[in-house]
Amino acid sequence: MAIDTANTVSRLAKAGPAVTGKGVLVNALSKTYGSNLVLDDVSFEVPEGSVCTLLGSSGSGKTTTLRMLAGLERPDAGEIRIGGALVASRGDAVPAESRGIGLVFQSYALWPHMRIFDQIAYPLRVRRTKKSEIERAVKKIADAVGLSELLGRYPSELSGGQQQRVALARALVFNPRLLLLDEPLSNLDAALRRQTRTELQRIQAEFNVTTVYVTHDQEEAMAVSDQVVVMSKGRVLATGTPRTIFDHPTSVFVASFVGASNTVPGQVVGITGKTVTVRLRDGAELKGTTPHALKNGDGVVVAIKPIDITPRGASADHGNAFVGVVLRTTYMGDQIELGIQVGDREFRVPVERWDEHKVGDKIELLVDPKRVSVLDEKEE
Amino acid sequence: MTMAVAVARVGGIRRRRSRVVTPVIVGLFVAAVAAVVTIPVAIIVVLSFQSVTPLFKGGFTLANFSALLGSSTTWETLGNTLIFTAGGTALAMFLGTVTAWAMTSVNVPLRSILSVLPVCILILPPLVKDPSWIILFGKDNGLVNLFFHHVFGVQGSVVDVFTMTGMVLMAGVFTSPTAYAILLTPLRSVDRSLLEASQMSGAKLGRTLWKVVLPLIRPALLSAATLTAILIASGFETPVIIGLPARINMFIAEIYESISSPVNGLNYASAQASVYLVLTTVLVIIYLRATRNERRFAAVSGRGHQHTVIQAPVLRWVLFAFVSIYAIVGFLAPLAVTVLTAFLPYYSAAGGKNPFHDWTLANFEQVFTTPQVTSAILTSGALAATVALGVLVITVFLSVVALKTRARGRRIAEIVGMAPIATPALVYSVALLMTVLAIPGLARVAYGTIGLMYVAELVVFIPVALRLVSSSVIQVQDELLEASRMSGASYLRTIMTVLIPIIRPALFYAGGVLFIEAYRQLASIVLLVASNVTLVPFVSWTFWVSGGYPMLSALNVVTLVLPLLVAIAAVGVGNIGRRGATRRPADSETAPVITRLERII
Secondary structure (H helix, E strand, C coil), X not given: CHHHHCCCCCHHHHHCCCCCCCCEEEEEEEEEECCEEEEEEEEEEECCCCEEEEECCCCCCHHHHHHHHHCCCCCCEEEEEECCEEEEECCEECCHHHCCEEEECCCCCCXXXXXXXXXXXXXXXXXXXXXXXXXXXXXXXXXHXXXXXXXXXXXXXXXXXXXXXXXXXXXXXXXXXEEEEEXXXXXXXXXXXXXXXXXXXXXXXXXXXXXXXXXXXXXXHHHHCCEEEEEECCEEEEEECHHXXXXXXXXXXXXXXXXXXXXXXXXXXEEECCEEEEEECCCCEEEEECCCCCCCCCEXXXXXXXXXXXXXXXXXXXXXXXXXXXXEEEECCCCEEEEEEECCEEEEEEECCCCCCXXXXXXXXXXXXXXXXXXXXXXX | CCHHHHHHHHHCCCCCCHHHXXXXXXXXXXXXXXXXXXXXXXXXXXXXXXXCCCCCCCCECXXXXXXXXXXXXXXXXXXXXXXXXXXXXXHHHHHHHHHHHHHHHECCCCHHHHCCHHHHHHHCCHHHHHHHHHHHHCCCCCHHHHHHHHHHCCCCCCCXXXXXXXXXXXXXXXXXXXXXXXXXXXXXXXXXXXXXXXXXXXXXXXXXXXXXXXXXXXHHHHHHHHHHHHHHHHCCHHHHHHHHHHCXXXXXXXXXXXXXXXXXXXXXXXXXXXXXXXXXXXXXXXXXXXHHHHHHHHXXXXXXXXXXXXXXXXXXXXXXXXXHHXXXXXXXXXXXXXXXXXXXCCCCCHHHCCCCCCCCCHHHHHHHHCHHHHHHHHHHHHHHHHHHHHHHHHHHHHHHHHHHCCCCCHHHHHHHHHHHHHCCHHHHHHHHHHHHHHCCCHHHHHCCCHHHHHHHHHHHHHHHHHHHHXXXXXXXXXXXXXXXXXXXXXHHHHHHHHHHHHHXXXXXXHHHHHHHHHHHCCCCCCXXXXXXXXXXXXXHHHHHHCCCHHHHHHHHHHHHHHHHHHHHHHHHHHHCCCCCCCCCCCCCCHHHHXXXXXXXX
C-alpha cells in the first residue's frame, strides 16, 4: 500500500510501543478554517485500554482533535489509525457512523423525544441487533452505570448527573473500539464532579475501553489519565504521564498551565551535572534542574510550583533560598496565600493559616533544587 | 488508486454507498425545485422582449418596454404603488411595534386576551378584510358614517375607504400582525438589566426606549419593515377591490387587468410583470441583508436572562385603549360584519336605513346545497392538504440541506427556498400561465388544470413554510444529530428518527398554517382557474364580483371555521405525547404565535 510505505508512517510508531488492537495513532494532523490554523502537526498515540487526556484551554484545538477522531471533522493533512486501520487521511475520512466509536458530548446530546431505554438501545437498533439481545445489553449497561430504575423516563426528567450517565451508556452499549469524552464533567457541580470522575474511572476500567478524554481542568486530567497531551494554539506542547508533565515541565507554557507555576526570568551562571545555577535579575541565585541542554549565559525562565515553596523555618533547608517582599496576604480559609515580590514578578506562596506575615515584610523562601525547573526561554 | 479506496480498504470498514449517491439525489432535488421556481419567471422575462406568445418566435423587440415606459399610466400607477406601500408599511410598523411593546413590556390590563387579537387578523380570509371595510367605512352608506350621521347629526362622510388614505390604512392594519409577530420575541428577550442600567444612568422611560430598546431590536425592525413592504406590494386584493373602483390604480392591478382582458397583448403583460419583479427583487435583497443580521439577537437574550414588565399606572390604560381600538378595527369589527351579514337575505344600507333585519339561515343552506359550492369546499380542502404536505416535504429537505449539512453549495438550497418571496403570487401565476402558453404543446396538457394551480400554490408557500420549518430545524443542536451518527445511523435515518420527531410540533403547526392559507389563497389561482374545477376563493371572488355580499359572508364564515378546525386538529395531533421540558420556544417570529395559539387551543 502506497500509504504504508510512504514516509508519512509515524516516527512515533517506530519509536514507541506498537499500537495494535484498539489503540489509536494520530499522526501530523493539520486543519485550517479559512486563514485560521486550528491544528498544526498534532501527533500522539494511545495504547489499547489506556486513558489519554487532551488538556488545553479553549481554542487549543483539543475538541477539534477529538471530533476528528470521531469522524465529525476531516483533517486537511495527517492521518488517524485506530487499531492499525487507517480511518482518516488528508481530506478523506471514514464517516462517523461507520467508525464504531462512542462519543459522550459535552452537552450530553440526549434526544428529548426518546425514553432512556430507547436512547441506549438506539446504536444497537441501528446495527439491527436482535430484540432480546438489545433488552439484555441495555439492562447490563444500565446496571453498570446505575440507571436501571430510570429506563422509562425522558431526559428532561433526569438530573444532570443522570443525563451524563445515559450519554455514557449510549456511547458504550455497542462495545466501541474507542470511547471519546468531551469535557464530560464540565456541566456538573463541584461535589458531583469528583464523584462522577471516580465513577468514570471505574466504568472505563470495567469495560477496558481505550479512551480519549478532553478537558481544560488540569486536576481532572491528572486524576483520570494514563497519559496527558498538553495542547495550545493547535499544537502539542507536551506528552507524558501526569507525573512527568506535572513534575518535569518542558516549557514555560506547560509549567504555568499545569500546576500554575510561579515564573521568573534569569541567566545561567553555572552547571554541575543536572543542576543548573541561575542568577535572577535582582542578583539572587537559585539552583534547579533542566530538561534542556543549556550553557552558561543562556537566558532561562525559572518555574516553581507554589506548593513547593516554604518560608524559612517551616521545612528542611536545602541551601536554596531567595528573598522577597510580601505584597498581599489573602485569607483562603484552610490556608493563607501570600503574594510575594520576587524580582519583577509576583510569586504565589501558600502558607499555614496561622502565618503572621504582614504586607511589607521581607521573607526568605526555600525550595528544593529538584523542584525548580529551569526552562529555556526560547522553548514555547 | 484513489485515496477514498485506500482508506476504505486499509480501514476495513464498509463504506456506505450513500456517500456517493446522496449528494446526487440532493443536487437533483434542489435543482428541480429551483427549476419550478425560476423557469416561469425566466420565460416571462424572455416573452417581454418578444411580440408573440410562442417562446423564441418572431425575434426580439423592445417595443413592449417602450410602450410600457412611455405610458403615463405606468408612472402614475408606480407612483401610487410607492405611496401605498410606503404608507402602509409605516403604519403597519407603528401599530406592530407599539402593540408588541405594550404586550411584552407594560402591565396593560387583559394582556393575555389582547395580545392574541392582532394575530387573529391573520386568520381572516382575504375576502373578509376589504369587503367588510367597505361595509364599515364606505362613503355615505358605510356603517361608521351612518353612526355619525344618526348619533351626532354629522352631514356628509366622516371616513371614506375609497381614497388613498383609506387604502393605506387598510394595508397598514391588515399587514401589521406580521410586524407584531416578528417583534414580540426580540422585545420579550430584552434583558431587564439593560433597561435598569439606562434608568440608573438617569434616563427617563422615553429616552430608554429610544436609545436602548429600539437600537437593540433594530435588526428585527428592519426585517419586519421590509417583509411588510413586500407583503403590501405583493397584495392584489386591495388594489383591485378598492383601487379600481376608486380610480386609484396600482401597478399590480394593471397587471391583473392586462391578463384578464388582454387588450395590449400578453407580451405587454409580461413586460409589466417583469418590471414589477425588478422592484420586488430589490425589496427582497434588502430583506435578506436585514435578516442576515438577525443572528445578532443572540446578544440580546442570554443565560440568566430576565424580562421585566413596566408598572405604569396611566400608560397602561392609554395602551389598553390603543390596542383595543386596533383590535376592533382590524379584527373584531370585520369579523362581526361578516358573521352578521351572513344571516341577512340581502345587504343594503341605501338611504341610511338599518340593514340588519329579516334574519335568515338561507345563505348557509345555499352554501351547503349548491353543488358547485360544496364541490369547491371539498376540492379546496383536498388541494390545500396536498399543497401543505408537498410544501412541508420540500422545505424540510431544503432546510436540512441548508442548515444541517456541509454540502457544497448548501446556501443555494436556502436561496432557492427564499426566492419566491421576490415573486408576488399574482405575478408568479402570470408567469406560470405564460409558460404554459409559450411552450408549444404544453397548453393542451396543462392549461386550465388543477395541476397548474397546485404548482402555483406550492411555489408561493415555500418561503413562508421555509421560515417556519427552518426556525425549528436550526434549534435542533448539531450534537443531537451527531450523537445519532456516532451511534452508527445514516443521514436519512438520523433525519427520520431524531430530527423529525423533535420538530414534529412545529411541522404540524406549519402544516396547519399552510392548510389555512392554501385553502383560501386567491392571488395565485385567480388567473389560473380551470373551467371544470371550482375552488372556494374563486367562488368567493365571483360572489363578490356579482354583488352577493350575504352569500359571500356565509361562505367566508365557513371558510373561517372549517380550515381552522382542521388546523387545530393538526396542531393537537402534533402535540400528542409531546415531551421535553428542555425544549425552549423557537427564537423566531413564529414562536410567540405558536405558543399563544397553543395556549388558546
